[in-house]
Amino acid sequence: MTGPQVSTAEERRRTLTAMLSAEPHRLRRRSISLGVRPDDADDAAQIAAMRAWRSIDGLERTDAGTMCSWLDVIARRTAIDLARRIPPTDGEVECERLRARHDVEHEAELHERLAVVLQSIRALPPELRDALLMSAVDGKSAGEIAERFGITPAAARQRVARARRALKRHPLMEGAPGLPDRPTG
Structure with a gap:
């Protein structure tokens, strides 16, 4: 070496x-x-x-x-x-806007959407689900994901991309906001 x-x-x-x-x-x-x-x-x-x-x-x-x-x-x-x-006033305005939207109906809608997303993620094959979660939730790079699974970084990026495409096509995700196609790193 x-x-x-x-x-x-x-x-x-x-x-x-x-x-x-x-x-x-x-x-x-x-x-x-x-x-x-x-x-x-x-x-x-x-x-x-x-x-x-x-x-x-x-x-x-x-x-x-x-x-x-x-x-x-x-x-x-x-x-x-x-x-x-960014001036502090921008943050204050954003916080005020978010507080104004906080209501029961909005909370219920968010809860329903989250349940759909979680159910769709659980339906993914384990190797795709784990790669997606490591990328999207843990913020791991393709290299870190590759090291964890014993694959190349390109294969790790491919798994994340395949998981995102599978989520987009999942029947429960119809009408959900778009997911980016490419993983970071």
Whole structure:
């Protein structure tokens, strides 16, 4: 077994460019999953990509796991920085709007929808259900899911995507809001 691969600045930039080109919406999806509003997600992704490009020289290894973790840290910091820029009044207005919608009928509707979603998830085959829950609930990356199941990250992403498609087609989910097709990470 060899030690960690140390790369040149050119190799690091080439690897980052390839990673972002292969999944152009990766940083946007990650930003949304971190709480950035969808309207601001493109800006957050661009800021994160610029920060990554500027700080790539500090990264020693270019293996996929290291680069993904490093890019995730940058995306998280960018999301936090953007959240700090939102004036407190926006949060207060949002809380007031949510309080106004809180009523028994709304609660009952949410309870029913949750029961349908849970029943649909339980109907999935175990390997798809577990991969989906690890991705959507636990926030695990494809690499972490792959490690848990002893499969490749591509196979893990495929399982999550298959689970999401199966949920969309499940008879109980008819009329439910759409699920994203692609897992993160």
